[in-house]
Amino acid sequence: NAGVTQTPKFQVLKTGQSMTLQCAQDMNHEYMSWYRQDPGMGLRLIHYSVGAGITDQGEVPNGYNVSRSTTEDFPLRLLSAAPSQTSVYFCASGSGGQETQYFGPGTRLLVL
Amino acid sequence: AQKITQTQPGMFVQEKEAVTLDCTYDTSDPSYGLFWYKQPSSGEMIFLIYQGSYDQQNATEGRYSLNFQKARKSANLVISASQLGDSAMYFCAMREADMYSGGGADGLTFGKGTHLIIQP
Numbered sequence: 001n002a003g004v005t006q007t008p009k010f011q012v013l014k015t016g017q018s019m020t021l022q023c024a025q026d027m028n029h030e031y032m033s034w035y036r037q038d039p040g041m042g043l044r045l046i047h048y049s050v051g052a053g054i055t056d057q058g059e060v061p062n063g064y065n066v067s068r069s070t071t072e073d074f075p076l077r078l079l080s081a082a083p084s085q086t087s088v089y090f091c092a093s094g095s096g097g098q099e100t101q102y103f104g105p106g107t108r109l110l111v112l
Numbered sequence: 113a114q115k116i117t118q119t120q121p122g123m124f125v126q127e128k129e130a131v132t133l134d135c136t137y138d139t140s141d142p143s144y145g146l147f148w149y150k151q152p153s154s155g156e157m158i159f160l161i162y163q164g165s166y167d168q169q170n171a172t173e174g175r176y177s178l179n180f181q182k183a184r185k186s187a188n189l190v191i192s193a194s195q196l197g198d199s200a201m202y203f204c205a206m207r208e209a210d211m212y213s214g215g216g217a218d219g220l221t222f223g224k225g226t227h228l229i230i231q232p
Contacts, residue, residue: 033219033220035219035220035222040224041224042116042203042205042222042223042224042225043157043203043205043220043222044222045219045220045221048219058219059221088155090157092157092219092220100147100159100162101147101159101207101219101220102159103149103156103157103159105155105156106155106156106157
C-alpha cells in the first residue's frame with residue numbers, strides 16, 4: 001500500500017493563477033480531508049469528504065474548491081491563487097469510526 | 113475559544129528523561145477522540161496515540177502514553193525515556209462527533225503544537 005500520496009511536493013504560483021493539488025489513497029477510506037499548516041499554527045481544516053460525491057467545508061474553505069468523484073481521489077483546487085494561500089497543504093484519510101487519520105507527505109505551496 | 117490548547121510552545125529536555133506535553137480541550141460533545149501527532153523537521157505528520165472519550169483506560173503505545181483526565185478535559189502526552197530522535201513538533205488534536213457509530217465526518221481540530229528538543 002502506498003497510503004496517502006500527494007502531488008506535487010512543491011509548487012510556485014503567481015498571484016491569480018489556478019492549480020490543483022492532487023491527493024490519492026489506496027486504503028479504501030471513506031473519509032478524506034484537506035488541511036493547511038501555516039508557521040506557528042497547527043493544521044486547519046479546509047474541506048472534507050465522507051464519501052464519493054459528498055463534500056463539505058471546514059474551518060478555512062474560502063478560495064478553495066473540492067470534488068470527490070471516486071473513493072480514491074480528493075483533489076483541492078485553488079481558483080485564483082493569493083499570497084495568503086502560501087502554506088503547506090496536507091491531505092488525510094480515514095475510515096468511519098476508525099481511530100486514526102493517515103496523512104500524506106504534504107505539498108509546499110508558494111504564491112508570489 | 114480555542115478547542116485545543118497546548119500551553120508549552122517549546123521544551124528542552126535531557127535525553128533519557130520522561131517528558132509530559134500538555135493538552136487541554138474544550139467540547140460539549142459526549143463522544144470525541146483525542147490524538148497526538150509528531151511532526152519531525154522533515155515535515156510529515158506521524159500518528160502517535162489515540163484516546164476515545166469512552167475509553168476506560170489510558171492509551172499506551174510503546175514509549176508513549178496518554179494521561180487522560182476527562183473531568184479536567186486534559187489529554188497530556190507522556191514520553192518515557194526520551195531519545196534524541198524525539199526532537200520534533202508535537203500536536204494534540206480532537207475529533208468530535210460520534211465515532212462509534214461511524215460519524216466524525218468533520219475532521220480534526222489541532223492545537224498550535226509544542227516544539228520538543230531533546231538534549232544529549
